[in-house]
Amino acid sequence: MPSYNSSACIKRTISSVLHQTYQDFELLIIDDCSSDATCEVIEAIGDERIRLIRLTENGGSAVARNIGLEEAKGRYIAFLDSDDSWHPEKLARQHDFMTANGIGFSFTAYYRNEPSGKQRLVPAPAEMTYHKLLRNTIIGCLTVMIDRTIVGHFKMPNIRTRQDTATWLSILKTGISAHGLNEGLAYYQVEANSLSANKTKMMQQTWKMYREQEQLNYIATLYNFTGYVYQAIKKRIS
Numbered sequence: 001m002p003s004y005n006s007s008a009c010i011k012r013t014i015s016s017v018l019h020q021t022y023q024d025f026e027l028l029i030i031d032d033c034s035s036d037a038t039c040e041v042i043e044a045i046g047d048e049r050i051r052l053i054r055l056t057e058n059g060g061s062a063v064a065r066n067i068g069l070e071e072a073k074g075r076y077i078a079f080l081d082s083d084d085s086w087h088p089e090k091l092a093r094q095h096d097f098m099t100a101n102g103i104g105f106s107f108t109a110y111y112r113n114e115p116s117g118k119q120r121l122v123p124a125p126a127e128m129t130y131h132k133l134l135r136n137t138i139i140g141c142l143t144v145m146i147d148r149t150i151v152g153h154f155k156m157p158n159i160r161t162r163q164d165t166a167t168w169l170s171i172l173k174t175g176i177s178a179h180g181l182n183e184g185l186a187y188y189q190v191e192a193n194s195l196s197a198n199k200t201k202m203m204q205q206t207w208k209m210y211r212e213q214e215q216l217n218y219i220a221t222l223y224n225f226t227g228y229v230y231q232a233i234k235k236r237i238s
Contacts, residue, residue, distance in 0.1 A: 002064035004032040006082035007041050009189075016085035018047055022092035026051060028071055029082075030064035033057055038082075062156040062163040069155055077146045079164070083189045084142045090185040094145045097181045104150025105171060105178045108143040110186040122188075124180030130172035134214070135227025137165050137206065139178060142186045144168070151176060162209040169214060203229065 001017075003010055010029075017027050030053045031039055042052050053067060061081075069077065076095065080086060090108070098106050109124040125132075128139060141164040146154070154171055156163045172178060206228055210221040 001027065001029045001080050001082055002032055002061045002068070003029055003034060003038050003042070003082040004058070004061075004064075005034045005036045005038060007034075007037040009083045010038060011041055011045070013080065013082050013085050014042070014045060014050070016088075017080065018045075018049070019088055020086065020091045021089055022095055025049065025091065026073060028053065028068045030068050031055060032059060032061070032064045060158075060160050062158050062160070065163075066155045066158075075147060075149055077148060079141045079144055080186075081142060083191070085187045085189075086142070087185040087187075091145075093183060093185060094181060097179075098145065098147060101179070102150075103179045104147045105168075105176055106145050106181060107139045107178055108181045108185045109183055110140045110143050110188055111184050113187055113189050115190055121184050124182045126180050126182070128168075128172065128178040128180065130169060133165070133169055133172055133178070134210070134216075134224040136231040137228055138231065139165070139168050140186065140188060142188055146171075157213060159209075159213065161205040162213070165206075166209055166213045199232075202232075 001013070014027070017025070027050045029042055029050060031042070033055050039052060039054060042050065051071070053071065055064065055067070065079065078091065094106055094108060097103065107124055110122050112120045112122055114120065122138065122140065124143070125138065133139065151171055154167065156167045159166065168178065207221065207225055210216045210224060216224065
């Protein structure tokens with residue numbers, strides 16, 4: 001869990017982790033040089049399963065997550081931002097789903113809590129491959145669970161936005177598929193001034209990821225971008 005000036009919301013987010021029915025976990029929080037009381041809020045919780053790592057320079061969420069990946073001791077990796085939350089059964093249901101089916105990379109459906117107050121369910125397709133994900137960036141970072149004994153070592157590219165999708169693409173490019181558990185097990189909070197709420201900026205960053213991170217040519221970028229736009233509109237009106 002990367003955190004940055006999250007004192008107003010991080011206690012609720014941490015609580016959603018501590019109250020999981022699956023209790024065999026460690027929670028690594030990498031604070032990205034917050035200037036508010038975020039670290040004090042975390043320390044006041046006083047749970048031994050929480051490990052707080054304080055960065056001395058702000059590096060962005062990719063840097064924070066990669067430090068978490070290096071420090072994590074567990075076989076399974078799950079991600080959660082400091083303003084989102086999990087359903088109490090999230091880890092248990094997903095862990096059972098993966099172990100029962102020998103899955104290395106899974107994701108779930110999740111709820112988008114919009115600034116307007118509306119809540120929308122974003123479904124999880126049964127399977128996502130590299131080429132499918134290029135046209136449908138539907139995997140929510142807060143829903144991902146990865147078995148490192150199957151996937152192996154991985155890290156996020158050091159880019160400011162879309163680093164999560166770029167990471168999933170790099171894993172899927174090896175031939176591994178991502179398997180969806182179509183249950184709403186997480187809650188994504190869309191803030192009015194966030195990148196997720198700014199559709200134009202999000203589209204610009206997605207185009208940039210196709211061109212610079214995936215190094216697609218113009219025709220391939222245009223083809224995949226049209227698919228992404230269609231799926232993005234569908235996700236918001238369904």
